[in-house]
Amino acid sequence: xxxxxxxxxxxxxxxxxxxxxxxxxxxxxxxxxxxxxxxxxxxxxxxxxxxxxxxxxxxxxxxxxxxxxxxxxxxxxxxxxxxxxxxxxxxxxxxxxxxxxxxxxxxxxxxxxxxxxxxxxxxxxxxxxxxxxxxxxxxxxxxxxxxxxxxxxxxxxxxxxxxxxxxxxxxxxxxxxxxxxxxxxxxxxxxxxxxxxxxxxxxxxxxxxxxxxxxxxxxxxxxxxxxxxxxxxxxxxxxxxxxxxxxxxxxxxxxxxxxxxxxxxxxxxxxxxxxxxxxxxxxxxxxxxxxxxxxxxxxxxxxxxxxxxxxxxxxxxxxxxxxxxxxxxxxxxxxxxxxxxxxxxxxxxxxxxxxxxxxxxxxxxxxxxxxxxxxxxxxxxxxxxxxxxxxxxxxxxxxxxxxx
Numbered sequence: 001x002x003x004x005x006x007x008x009x010x011x012x013x014x015x016x017x018x019x020x021x022x023x024x025x026x027x028x029x030x031x032x033x034x035x036x037x038x039x040x041x042x043x044x045x046x047x048x049x050x051x052x053x054x055x056x057x058x059x060x061x062x063x064x065x066x067x068x069x070x071x072x073x074x075x076x077x078x079x080x081x082x083x084x085x086x087x088x089x090x091x092x093x094x095x096x097x098x099x100x101x102x103x104x105x106x107x108x109x110x111x112x113x114x115x116x117x118x119x120x121x122x123x124x125x126x127x128x129x130x131x132x133x134x135x136x137x138x139x140x141x142x143x144x145x146x147x148x149x150x151x152x153x154x155x156x157x158x159x160x161x162x163x164x165x166x167x168x169x170x171x172x173x174x175x176x177x178x179x180x181x182x183x184x185x186x187x188x189x190x191x192x193x194x195x196x197x198x199x200x201x202x203x204x205x206x207x208x209x210x211x212x213x214x215x216x217x218x219x220x221x222x223x224x225x226x227x228x229x230x231x232x233x234x235x236x237x238x239x240x241x242x243x244x245x246x247x248x249x250x251x252x253x254x255x256x257x258x259x260x261x262x263x264x265x266x267x268x269x270x271x272x273x274x275x276x277x278x279x280x281x282x283x284x285x286x287x288x289x290x291x292x293x294x295x296x297x298x299x300x301x302x303x304x305x306x307x308x309x310x311x312x313x314x315x316x317x318x319x320x321x322x323x324x325x326x327x328x329x330x331x332x333x334x335x336x337x338x339x340x341x342x343x344x345x346x347x348x349x350x351x352x353x354x355x356x357x358x359x360x361x362x363x364x365x366x367x368x369x370x371x372x373x374x375x376x377x378x379x380x381x382x383x384x385x386x387x388x389x390x391x392x393x394x395x396x397x398x399x400x401x402x403x404x
Contacts, residue, residue, distance in 0.1 A: 034320035035397035039275025041283035048300045049209040051308030059211035070263045070294045081192045084230040086183040093125040094183045102158025110148040124174045150175035160244045168243040177229045199240040203248040210254035219262040222269035265294045277316035279396045280307040281347040297347045315381035327375030333357030339399040349395040367395035
């Protein structure tokens with residue numbers, strides 16, 4: 001989904017809250033850009049959760065603050081989830097490692113038969129002409145066999161199974177579907193959450209913030225059904241997952257403390273979106289992912305009106321810089337001369353923007369497009385640090401003279 005340092009979102013246009021700003025004067029050498037927040041702003045703010053935890057709020061209160069009208073439920077089951085680790089063409093190969101001192105087995109899911117595996121790295125590939133999965137010990141070059149498959153690597157004793165330089169709980173499934181060859185980590189939901197939390201929130205943060213992240217990750221997982229070969233991507237298309245290699249003692253403790261607890265609405269787990277920073281005001285999902293009764297805009301401040309994110313020094317409370325005047329070629333307006341915000345959502349995010357250039361003008365609709373159609377030359381954040389040139393961090397943005 002969204003780590004502290006990265007974002008993936010889908011934007012839609014909705015017209016409310018008109019606010020027009022004067023464009024940069026024609027012929028000016030720069031167009032200023034400034035704003036606050038990082039990410040789509042829907043649901044739980046990670047920096048906000050940290051600020052609330054430091055202010056003494058428990059995870060239950062934090063979760064309910066961001067997911068309005070939701071409640072918490074402890075589930076009795078711990079189902080398997082399928083996480084995509086790798087995808088290749090049919091002539092590709094995957095390399096799975098059984099660590100020294102460990103034992104594993106290879107299972108042919110077509111027949112149920114198994115083969116014992118000792119410590120080594122194993123290459124599995126698909127023979128399209130014969131429709132067989134071929135497995136070999138790549139360390140010794142010895143063939144293990146060819147199977148109708150799919151085939152699954154299962155740990156018997158010792159350490160976890162390895163792939164791509166990381167170690168994973170659960171099992172590793174190699175499977176062909178259509179024109180793709182996939183490697184999937186089949187892992188229990190609670191172990192999946194263990195591998196998500198430290199990749200989505202710094203393990204050094206307050207325990208109640210980490211607990212809120214665990215509940216959000218677990219809720220999202222329970223509410224998400226993709227079907228097919230896998231349930232989740234291991235990156236920001238869903239949630240960033242690093243397997244057992246990324247686990248820490250602190251994040252495992254907070255995951256265990258909230259075991260099987262998820263946020264629910266109407267008795268069902270919610271799609272618990274989260275992101276890095278809202279800049280003081282979260283967004284109504286209607287402007288990004290579609291309307292939802294539990295994903296409403298929230299002014300994220302304490303009783304004194306102080307931004308919870310600012311309480312913990314979030315660098316995203318404000319940022320500023322200049323637009324790359326030649327960085328939006330797909331708009332077809334030439335060199336950008338000015339940008340004017342025509343409409344905003346009630347949370348202050350731009351939903352309709354007019355861009356004027358040397359070759360014409362174009363209107364951008366939707367928060368997603370505002371963020372990704374316009375490019376910066378790099379930004380300076382609230383803590384004085386620099387942010388690389390590229391996409392705008394948030395649609396909670398202003399342009400030109402409005403930036404001072």
